[in-house]
Amino acid sequence: MNSLTRAKASELAAAIKQGEVSAVEVAQAHLDRIAEVDGTAEAGVHAFLHVDAESALAAAAVVDQRRAEGDELGPLAGVPLALKDVIVTADMPTTAGSKILEGWRPPYDATITTRMREAGIVILGKTNLDEFAMGSSTENSAFGTTRNPWDLTRIPGGSGGGSAAALAAFEAPLAIGTDTGGSIRQPAAVTGTVGIKPTYGGVSRYGLIACASSLDQAGPCARTVLDAALLHTVIAGHDPLDSTSIAQPVPDVVGAARRGAEGDLTGLRVGVVKELGGEGYQAGVEARFNDAVALLSKLGAEVVEVSCPHFTYGLAAYYLILPSEVSSNLARFDAMRYGLRVGDDGSRSAEEVMSLTRGAGFGAEAKRRIMLGTYALSSGYYDAYYGQAQKVRTLIARDFEAAFAQVDVLVSPTTPTTAFPIGEKVDDPLAMYMNDLCTIPSNLAGNASASFPVGLADEDGLPVGLHVMAPVLADDRLYLVGAAVESAYAAQWGGTLLEQAPALEGIH
């Protein structure tokens, strides 16, 4: 494997800045790696739905030219990135993993797309996901499942499995994910990568194709904590095009990552959430989680157990609020616009064409959630379902407030299990939903959360993630904790966890 694809984003940017390597060479190395390992829906990692070599190389050439002209380059200029295919791009198709959008080319860039382009980040292509970001395995993608680079027979997590797998397979050093109930953090956990869900409103949603508007949040994915922090800084900050974006300074996440790497957590109060653990959690996951908590103590943190009694109802509330918003957000896909139109042969009414198109264009999970949401919002049921769920949401936010009055961060395992085999839970939606048990409360309350790799489960040798939760707008605490854990484990393992992953050369 080319050393350029093994390098950290921060290292690449520095090398490009120093003129040790050109941005075009860096982009080409990653395009070569993609050609080598990504494969197709049938074989290979299949992290990407669309790779745009031409536009990536052109963007890289611009960075090289700017350097040649003596421009000051930003801290990630020339670094390649894999963009989840739910963020719109004017120069590439955007499918949201759905047949109903196949072939659609957005006429505009998302705010974060624009910010990354302006920072000189080189977008390699668009990564696979569960349809409209609904799922925990990418098996709900209309374009085939992404495979986990640790074991190609297993899922890479979801919905952002493509972005996480691209990182773990060394196809890109940076990626963008979106997290509605865990779609950044759960894939990060099962692929041994870093995934951050910023505070809701911390990163603009303008140009993020909505799954559930009140829960969705785009965030950085990377192989190291510092790289994630650098990307966070590029994409975060107030956007006048998103009313829900917060008009506050972005927390100093890069500073926090650098401080954390020094490995001293003295004075930090850490709460272990009592309700997120125990029965239903894989033994190897619990073991690695307990090790991580012990490590936090060793690094000087004060660890206590904290109870968040309403977290138990999080999953139920989530599966009322999310489908309700989904049923409304996905209504616009009606065959009048965009790619797919079925049955428009002149013999059918507009309503019939809408119905046939939606029937053919949406997958089973999208339909299931549209139906659940339509039902939950119906008159006569609204109060009992959507209304009650919103009350639970308030209670969960209060649990967080009470907990954060006692501690600085909360921790739990990110997922109850390691990566499961492809196909195992595809016919059991409830089992699939359980993946997000630990991650959902932060989406409901809007606070910041992240997953960091903390080792491999003994029984299957697959990655385990530590879930860290911080208060609203205290995203920097995630990076502090994440970087401390990362540097301690790096000393122990002799590098990042991913260096223990299979090489993948010649996989297809």
Added chain:
Amino acid sequence: MTVTTALPSFDEAIATYEPVMGMEVHVELGTATKMFCGCSTAFGAEPNSQTCPTCLGLPGSLPVVNKIAVESAIRIGLALNCSIAEWCRFARKNYFYPDMPKNFQTSQYDEPIAFDGYMDVTVDGVEYRIGIERAHMEEDTGKSLHVGGATGRIHGASHSLLDYNRSGIPLIEIVTKPIEVPAEVAPAVARAYVTELRELIRALGVSEARMELGQMRCDANVSLRLPDAPFGTRTETKNVNSLRSVERAVTYEIRRQAAVISSGGTIVQETRHWHEDTGETTSGRVKEEAEDYRYFPEPDLVPIAPAREWVDELRATLPEPPAVRRARLQEAWGFTDLEMRDVVNAGALSLVFDTVAEGASAGGAKKWWLGEVARVANERGVSLEDAGISVADVTRVEALIAEGSLNDKLARQVVEGVLAGEGTPDEVVAARGLVLVNDDAALGAAVDDAIAAQPDVAEKIRGGNLGAVGALIGAIMKATKGQADAKRARALILERLQ
């Protein structure tokens, strides 16, 4: 239900039944940009030229509230004596329709920005208080043009064209409480309400509220009941888009519903279409069950919590209430109650006001707008504003009369010319050669001819019968094709014969 028998007269209908009305009025705000994006709201642009990802509802797009629209909504609410919500949200109204790009309308549901107000209207000298349930903000949909069908409706059309320029234009929907007034004045009260509301909207400067352009759209709910009985089933007649139509549509629905109930039928809850040409309503969509719009709070927008200081500032910007303004203007203009009512009912208050402001006399302004202009506008089925003559034109005609260049008869010809598109008043005067003959030389010759032609009449005048002067003036007018200055002609006649 089709009624085949002749309808009872309005008087017959209300001899038995009492009507209850409810008015829903949509007002397009005159903001420069749309409700949730920065696109222009200018009327009449190339279809789909004023659109962006947000008003096209493209995946990933998000709304941002137009502050001026909120301000307008609050001012309307205050002018309608409403309470202004301390905290309110937008809500999504979910239903599928091809011209609605998101398949939900961003509106307000149970948290309107303004609620619980009233407006007083006067009919035949009696004041009625109309309760206002709510005024809320929402976005307009796109516009469908159904091609190939006979009716212009979607049924029978071969295809439809969509124009999203209108999509996202800010609307304020103003809903009354049930209006229960004496049956005999009900249609007039409905009309007076819409008239008064339009004056108010215009006075606030938040919209031109021109019904013929769809800037103000009225849906009239009507039900009948026996005295003291509970409310009957209502129908909603959509798009009643002129003041006169409001009165006619309510009258028709009262008669039609009376016929249905009297013949043992039942009223179906439905929307009905209004037909301006026949003066009838026909059945539209039957609402078999209440439509379920699955409203829920719009998660893409943050709540609106207008600061009390801001509301107070806006309260201070409210114009004089229309009724007070009318009373003041009536006095200033010296109009009788009847004259003033005619001006208001003709929708000419602003035009008369503007014409007077430009320097014309009130009487003159009223005469033209309610006379010649109204006649032509009516013939063409357009509003006074669109009849083809401007405030400046009418003012100029009045000035020409005042300076003695035109008499009344000539002035009428000038106005006719302007309305016919012949140009400005001065251009029409020049083109038609409409000059008042008042120089003594030219007029003197005509006077001499008239005296010579009617010696017997001249003799009577010499004998002191001044009533006979008119006969000579008539002849002079005829000879000069109406261009003689009658006053000057009279003076010349008397000069010669006394």
